[in-house]
Amino acid sequence: MERIKFVIIEKSYLIRKGIASIINRIEHATVVKELENLDEINSVLLKYTPDFIVLNIGILNEIGTFRNTEIKADLEQSGIGIDSGNGANKERYPGLREIISTLDERDDIYNKLQNLIREKVDSRHKLSQQTELSEREKTILKHVAKGLTNKEIAEKLFLSAHTVITHRKNITNKLGIKTISGLTVYAILNNIISIGDLE
Amino acid sequence: MNITPDMKMADVLFHNYTLLPVVSRFNIRLGFGDKTVSEVCRNSDVNIDFFLEITNSYVDEDYIPQKELNTFPVSLIVQYLKKTHQYYLEEKIPEIERNIQSVVNTEKTINDKFSLVENFFTEYKQELTNHINREETNVHPYVLEIEAAALRNEISKELYSKIRKYSINDFASEHDNVEEKLFDLKNIIIKYLPPCSSSGLCNSILIELFRLEKDLNAHANLEDKVLIPKVAAMEEKLLAHYKA
Structure with a gap:
């Protein structure tokens, strides 16, 4: 199974490396990118499509004024805050999935991360059990096969790019096909698109 | 064992x-x-x-x-990687190509579907060729240069800025994806294509794809676990030497 991907956004080198080494030690999990700040966040999200974003809660305020609203919606599902101060709680940061404090005990950190990862693995597993594509997914697949980017598909179907990415992940999990050319072949074989449409 | x-x-x-x-x-x-x-x-x-x-x-x-055991020179690794590339491009890929071609020629009822596989494989071949060319024209000369400098224990200004601009770890982060297409191809043949009447031919295509995949994985492992750490260590030493 494809591993659960993490992006870490944390200015402190020590904390960043510390969290990364913990995550990389957990089964099914891997850190795909470490960032010091939000500068490259948009391109990183598009490139790596992480399952979780670990970020210092200090950066949250910046996101508040951040133009990209998609990351905000995303964080409720995938955001893990790092509290390097004196202990925050989830209630104070309702926009996040989980909070880790640098004062947490070893076991606490592992448990929090492991629970999140396990949930993700389970839900993926469930998805891979169902193989029938929904109508929505077929529509998206059709556009993917035609060579449209996530952004173009989003505009066409009036969805957010994030939703398109989620659909694409689900399609890949259901079919076991990752590449665009592979998806195109599948779409033709199953009459979701005809060769003529590709010209 | x-x-x-x-x-x-x-x-x-x-x-x-x-x-x-x-x-x-x-x-x-x-x-x-x-x-x-x-x-x-x-x-x-x-x-x-x-x-x-x-x-x-x-x-x-x-x-x-x-x-x-990791004392052998980078040039040996590069030599071996080149041989492996040769094996892919001159033996394995043409072999699989021929088999796919025979299915397209003999299976009249499904040949339109199988020609999708043919196109897919042609695309894959192109990608693999590009990947290999990039390694042989950029990466290999670079790692040999690093090794030569490390042996002399001296680093020129040009090499210094070269390392700064494109280090072996940049190569490592760009280095993936050729396996994904291969995986998809197997999946498509096993799960989604209508069955061939000459199952022997289809099976041998699949078996060769599995073997190629195994070989590519081993190839990538050699790069990731042996070559890259070795070169990265040399780069680090050279950079430190430059600053000193």
């Missing part, structure tokens, strides 16, 4: 026939009699440490390269 210098070469191959193409890459020919691995390597002028690293990691994906 790890392959060791005192094992008989013939036994090594009896246990792991998938090593056959690997052994050929070292220009080692069959007909070993009862000679041990170390004897065969000596006779064929092959660096035994390197041979053991390559064969062990090929047979066992979780094999961790032995630090103390």
Whole structure:
């Protein structure tokens, strides 16, 4: 199974490396990118499509004024805050999935991360059990096969790019096909698109 | 079970026939009699440490390269990688291509569908070729240059800025994806294509795809676990030397 991907956004080198080494030690999990700040966040999200974003809660305020609203919606599902101060709680940061404090005990950190990862693995597993594509997914697949980017598909179907990415992940999990050319072949074989449409 | 210098070469191959193409890459020919691995390597002028690293990691994906064995020069690794590239482009890929072609020619009822596979494979071949070309024209000369500098223990200003601009870790982060297409292709043939009437031909395409995939994985492992850390360590030493 494809591993659960993490992006870490944390200015402190020590904390960043510390969290990364913990995550990389957990089964099914891997850190795909470490960032010091939000500068490259948009391109990183598009490139790596992480399952979780670990970020210092200090950066949250910046996101508040951040133009990209998609990351905000995303964080409720995938955001893990790092509290390097004196202990925050989830209630104070309702926009996040989980909070880790640098004062947490070893076991606490592992448990929090492991629970999140396990949930993700389970839900993926469930998805891979169902193989029938929904109508929505077929529509998206059709556009993917035609060579449209996530952004173009989003505009066409009036969805957010994030939703398109989620659909694409689900399609890949259901079919076991990752590449665009592979998806195109599948779409033709199953009459979701005809060769003529590709010209 | 790890392959060791005192094992008989013939036994090594009896246990792991998938090593056959690997052994050929070292220009080692069959007909070993009862000679041990170390004897065969000596006779064929092959660096035994390197041979053991390559064969062990090929047979066992979780094999961790032995630090103390890691003394062989980068040029050896590059030479081996080149041989592997040759094997892909000159043997494996054309072989699979021919088989796909025969299915398209013989299976009249499904040949329109199978020609999708043919196109897909042509695309894959192009990608693999580009990937290999990039390695041979950019990465290999670069790592050889790093090694030469590390041996002399001197670093020029040009090399310094080169490392700063494009280090081996940048190569590592760009280096993936050729496996994904191959995986999809197997999946499509096994799960989604209508069955061929000549199942033998389809099976041999699949078997070759599985073998190619295994070989590519071993190839990537050699780059990721041996070559890249080795070059990265040299880069680091050179950079430190430059600053000093």
